[in-house]
Amino acid sequence: MVSYELFSEKTKMAELVISNPKLMLTLSRFGIELGFGDHNVKEVCEKANVSSSFFLLICNLYANPDYIPSSVELDSVNTETIISYLSVSHRYYVEERIPHIEHHLNRIVEACPERFGNTLQRFFKEYKDEVANHFKYEEETVFPYINSLGNDSENKFSIHEFKSTHSNIEDKLGDLMNILIKYLPADIFPKERIEISLDIMDLSSDLNCHTLVEERVLVPFVELLERKCYENK
Amino acid sequence: MKINKIVIAEPSPIVSAGLLRFFEDLNQLQVVSVIDNVDDLNDKMIVYNPDVLIVNPLMMGYTNNNIIRQINQNYPDTICVALVTTFIDKSLLRYFKEIIELSDNKQRVANKIFNLINNNDDSMLQNESVDLSNRETDVLICVAKGMTNKDISDMLNISVHTVVTHRKNIVKKTGIKSVSGLTVYALLNNLVEESDIYE
Numbered sequence: 566m567v568s569y570e571l572f573s574e575k576t577k578m579a580e581l582v583i584s585n586p587k588l589m590l591t592l593s594r595f596g597i598e599l600g601f602g603d604h605n606v607k608e609v610c611e612k613a614n615v616s617s618s619f620f621l622l623i624c625n626l627y628a629n630p631d632y633i634p635s636s637v638e639l640d641s642v643n644t645e646t647i648i649s650y651l652s653v654s655h656r657y658y659v660e661e662r663i664p665h666i667e668h669h670l671n672r673i674v675e676a677c678p679e680r681f682g683n684t685l686q687r688f689f690k691e692y693k694d695e696v697a698n699h700f701k702y703e704e705e706t707v708f709p710y711i712n713s714l715g716n717d718s719e720n721k722f723s724i725h726e727f728k729s730t731h732s733n734i735e736d737k738l739g740d741l742m743n744i745l746i747k748y749l750p751a752d753i754f755p756k757e758r759i760e761i762s763l764d765i766m767d768l769s770s771d772l773n774c775h776t777l778v779e780e781r782v783l784v785p786f787v788e789l790l791e792r793k794c795y796e797n798k
Numbered sequence: 799m800k801i802n803k804i805v806i807a808e809p810s811p812i813v814s815a816g817l818l819r820f821f822e823d824l825n826q827l828q829v830v831s832v833i834d835n836v837d838d839l840n841d842k843m844i845v846y847n848p849d850v851l852i853v854n855p856l857m858m859g860y861t862n863n864n865i866i867r868q869i870n871q872n873y874p875d876t877i878c879v880a881l882v883t884t885f886i887d888k889s890l891l892r893y894f895k896e897i898i899e900l901s902d903n904k905q906r907v908a909n910k911i912f913n914l915i916n917n918n919d920d921s922m923l924q925n926e927s928v929d930l931s932n933r934e935t936d937v938l939i940c941v942a943k944g945m946t947n948k949d950i951s952d953m954l955n956i957s958v959h960t961v962v963t964h965r966k967n968i969v970k971k972t973g974i975k976s977v978s979g980l981t982v983y984a985l986l987n988n989l990v991e992e993s994d995i996y997e
Contacts, residue, residue, distance in 0.1 A: 631901065680985065680992050681985065681986060683992065684981070684982050684985045684986075684992070685982065687978075688978050688979065688981075688982050691978050692978075736975045736976055737975075737976050737978070737979060739973070739974075739975065740973075740974040740975055740976050740978075740979030740980075740982075741979070743972065743973040743974050743979070744974070744979065744982055744983065744986070747972075747973070748982075748983055748986045748987070749986065750986075
């Protein structure tokens with residue numbers, strides 16, 4: 566059964582991680598390392614100099630995809646914190662997860678008949694480019710825009726544009742899974758394929774949560790900022 | 799205006815009360831009976847002969863699964879909808895035409911029901927075969943070669959609408975959504991040559 570209970574400042578950090586191991590990845594993005602003993606969320610966050618309210622917001626969203634943050638929670642978010650969190654996540658995907666999957670895939674490619682191998686490689690390269698473009702757009706257009714809010718500069722961009730064009734970068738991973746599980750000939754590297762499939766599933770669910778953070782936290786947060794800026798004018 | 803009669807079979811009073819509340823404002827739908835166990839189902843069918851029957855499949859368990867099949871046979875005009883409140887085995891949903899989930903909002907539930915009433919097509923939820931039909935394979939080959947829907951419709955002499963339907967079915971059957979993924983699929987199955995695709 567799904568648990569509807571949200572994490573709070575008093576939750577023991579260890580309890581939070583054990584109830585939802587994929588949050589370990591989130592911890593490292595906040596610069597929080599394991600080994601926190603019996604300390605609760607508030608204590609560990611204070612020590613690591615992390616906003617505990619933002620940390621909880623992210624963890625709750627990761628653990629409960631149906632969770633919709635309240636406006637009070639959104640109000641406590643700080644521009645710098647959320648942008649830095651999202652940028653660190655981008656780097657993690659691009660510099661660690663995707664190369665890791667690519668490494669596995671290359672071994673499969675080597676074992677494949679050449680024409681299959683080429684196709685798989687080309688497919689993955691297209692995916693990498695797609696992800697790179699997706700992140701580049703956010704880092705070079707969306708984030709600077711958010712940073713500039715509150716300055717007097719005129720903006721042609723608005724978060725609404727981001728909201729309506731935000732593309733999906735999980736589809737191709739799903740396709741790759743289907744190909745690896747169903748359609749690649751059975752004798753090609755069975756063990757490697759299991760591993761890579763599990764890695765893809767992890768990445769895919771992580772990206773899903775990442776999209777949720779952007780859609781449920783970043784977008785409403787910036788909408789709030791935009792409104793404030795407009796009222797101040 | 800025709801008023802469509804609904805019978806709800808759901809064990810949880812909270813859930814059935816909520817659903818009842820949804821239908822209150824919809825003039826074209828009227829809930830004629832709410833029951834909380836399967837034993838009453840046949841009686842209610844005889845008494846009301848409803849247009850829509852909403853059943854929580856949990857009530858039937860695995861052994862009673864053919865109740866819905868019997869209802870489909872005996873009352874062909876009644877549309878059976880599953881009300882899914884928890885994880886459930888797919889086989890339990892086999893004879894239903896639509897699924898309502900706990901997370902559906904009022905609008906979604908209404909849309910689902912009205913779509914069923916207005917279309918009343920005979921397709922059950924799980925009747926898809928895994929293999930692509932010949933026509934779907936033709937379309938897939940064209941997609942892999944990078945052709946647009948318009949190109950494909952001209953070449954195969956079918957409407958763009960039909961092309962779109964074929965493409966939807968291809969995605970459903972293979973589980974592959976992107977064009978480049980479908981290209982890989984086509985190559986792996988020797989439907990196209992590398993030289994057809996990449997210059």
